[in-house]
Amino acid sequence: MYKYVIKRVLFSIPVLLGAIFMVFTIMYFSPGDPGSIILGMTAKKADIAALNHQLGVDRPFFVQFFSYLKNMLHGDFGVSYRNQRPVFEEIINRFPNTFILAFWSMILSTIVGTVFGIISAVRQYSVLDTTLTTIAMFLSAFPGFWLGLMLMLVFSLHLGWLPSSGIDSWKSYVLPVLTLTLGGSAPTMRLTRATILETIRADYIRTARSKGAPEKVVVWKHALKNALLPLVTSLGMGFGASLGGAVIIETVFGMPGLGRLTVTAIREQDTPTVMAATLFLAVLFLAIMLLVDILYAYIDPRIKAKYKS
Amino acid sequence: MDNNTAAVKAEVPQTPQKKKSKKNRQGKEIWRRYKKSTPAMIGFWLMIIVIAMAVFADVICPYSDCIKQDIMNRLQGPSMAHWFGTDEYGRDEFARIVHGSRSSLWIGVSSSVFSMAIGGFLGAIAAYYGKAVDNIIMRITDVVMTVPPILLSLAVVAALGASMTNLLIALTVSCTPGMIRLVRSVVIGLTDEEYVEAAKSYGASDLRIIFRYIVPNAMGPIIVTLTMNIASMILSASGLSYLGMGIQPPSPEWGSLLSDAESFMFTAPYLLYFPGIFIVIAALSFNLVGDGISDAFDPKLKD
Numbered sequence: 001m002y003k004y005v006i007k008r009v010l011f012s013i014p015v016l017l018g019a020i021f022m023v024f025t026i027m028y029f030s031p032g033d034p035g036s037i038i039l040g041m042t043a044k045k046a047d048i049a050a051l052n053h054q055l056g057v058d059r060p061f062f063v064q065f066f067s068y069l070k071n072m073l074h075g076d077f078g079v080s081y082r083n084q085r086p087v088f089e090e091i092i093n094r095f096p097n098t099f100i101l102a103f104w105s106m107i108l109s110t111i112v113g114t115v116f117g118i119i120s121a122v123r124q125y126s127v128l129d130t131t132l133t134t135i136a137m138f139l140s141a142f143p144g145f146w147l148g149l150m151l152m153l154v155f156s157l158h159l160g161w162l163p164s165s166g167i168d169s170w171k172s173y174v175l176p177v178l179t180l181t182l183g184g185s186a187p188t189m190r191l192t193r194a195t196i197l198e199t200i201r202a203d204y205i206r207t208a209r210s211k212g213a214p215e216k217v218v219v220w221k222h223a224l225k226n227a228l229l230p231l232v233t234s235l236g237m238g239f240g241a242s243l244g245g246a247v248i249i250e251t252v253f254g255m256p257g258l259g260r261l262t263v264t265a266i267r268e269q270d271t272p273t274v275m276a277a278t279l280f281l282a283v284l285f286l287a288i289m290l291l292v293d294i295l296y297a298y299i300d301p302r303i304k305a306k307y308k309s
Numbered sequence: 310m311d312n313n314t315a316a317v318k319a320e321v322p323q324t325p326q327k328k329k330s331k332k333n334r335q336g337k338e339i340w341r342r343y344k345k346s347t348p349a350m351i352g353f354w355l356m357i358i359v360i361a362m363a364v365f366a367d368v369i370c371p372y373s374d375c376i377k378q379d380i381m382n383r384l385q386g387p388s389m390a391h392w393f394g395t396d397e398y399g400r401d402e403f404a405r406i407v408h409g410s411r412s413s414l415w416i417g418v419s420s421s422v423f424s425m426a427i428g429g430f431l432g433a434i435a436a437y438y439g440k441a442v443d444n445i446i447m448r449i450t451d452v453v454m455t456v457p458p459i460l461l462s463l464a465v466v467a468a469l470g471a472s473m474t475n476l477l478i479a480l481t482v483s484c485t486p487g488m489i490r491l492v493r494s495v496v497i498g499l500t501d502e503e504y505v506e507a508a509k510s511y512g513a514s515d516l517r518i519i520f521r522y523i524v525p526n527a528m529g530p531i532i533v534t535l536t537m538n539i540a541s542m543i544l545s546a547s548g549l550s551y552l553g554m555g556i557q558p559p560s561p562e563w564g565s566l567l568s569d570a571e572s573f574m575f576t577a578p579y580l581l582y583f584p585g586i587f588i589v590i591a592a593l594s595f596n597l598v599g600d601g602i603s604d605a606f607d608p609k610l611k612d
Binding site for chain 1: 348448449451452453455456457458459460463464465466467468469540544547548551552553554564567571574575578581585588589590592593596597
């Protein structure tokens, strides 16, 4: 088992380096040079050139990339073009907000999606099943930010139960988490339903039934155990979707998280901040996917057996 | 040997005709199965309505209606004159939504089609050649997939600048890796088929084998994913436009209509309802169609 874990961790290093390279390359083509962004339009050309030289952005692409990589390993992500403060500080301050948002919506949407998916599959073609699948169908066609705006309209503006923006207490998280959960549970539910329906038709389920096992045992013990495997993978994807969703939802609810930081930084052409925030989210996603893969190996006896020796 | 090649050659000209009639029959069969599902048909008609709205936008109401400002009538609720009310500049919201469908739909459809073309090509090549080619393409795909799609699109738009074309590029980039993976997995299952071996044995070129024999047989899942992608690209495009990363004003687009409406939540909530409802209808229709096609293609569900 250790072998598998070590192998998986080692494999993610080049992917991580590749991701850093990709984000760096995309950002390299950002419009505007830092000198004129920092000093403003009225600055002298010579001053701008001097500042650009000082920041090192006039060096060749690969020199810049490797120096960025080197600084990054020392926890230095550069300074923001807007307020000249280290980008890393800003990111660490905002990171918990995004993490809480993405984490809770991942957990809740997995629970909601799995439970309703099982109910739907077990009662296939019943009224309940039709209702649930219809709701899931609609939910997956909802743009997350619009759902957020609608919830805000009802629960903050009309009923006044929950705050509509900022972070004051746990209450501020309710609407954003609810928005992401509703959006995220729909695909999980559809996947669970499909997997369970497929599993139910498998030979070992027929065997279980024919040997006289009660229906409950068949569904919860035999079917679910096997249907769970693809669901674990969807857990990781769900976290990715929540992270992506958080980028927009944070803007809707005015939450000071990484997503909103990215959006504002893009508007202000603050390249170091955009780059660092994007990288941070990518690394987080990669780490979660790694965890999910390792978890997967622990519950899938086939992988376990392969690395037993 | 000579006889064999001659026989094969003699048969070759006939195949296209035969294939065509077979394809037609297959298409008819799939359509027959598709028609039986009510949700799929609802999706089909909704899709036709949404597409018609985009195609005939100028017939439904002139473009001038959605940029003509009328400050005296700003933020009027829905009425006979303005079905969906008017916005902050007194522009007709109905006209803006109808014309907005053009950009929303265009971006959704074209980014999905482009990513299908690129992803299909790379995926097929990776699967067909395997080894180093496969490794290179798939490792790059892995890397691109580490960044959540919306964030990747945002980064690309940030680098290129906010405009409709750049939004299109950004969405295509974020959508392609999934397509590569899908096509690769489908094609890998097909490369060992007998008809592929047969084509190889009479000396068909690799490209011909891939695009003439493998890709058509992989079309089912590709079309399903394409339709589903259109829905999710419409959603992503509206999200990015909402953030101000898409189409620039005064051109209407569903996402940016919503971001304009946000400031008038109290006074004019209807401005929030209608664009959202249309996004949902558009995405829903393509999802339903995708589901319908998927079921129609599924041999297990054959009656």
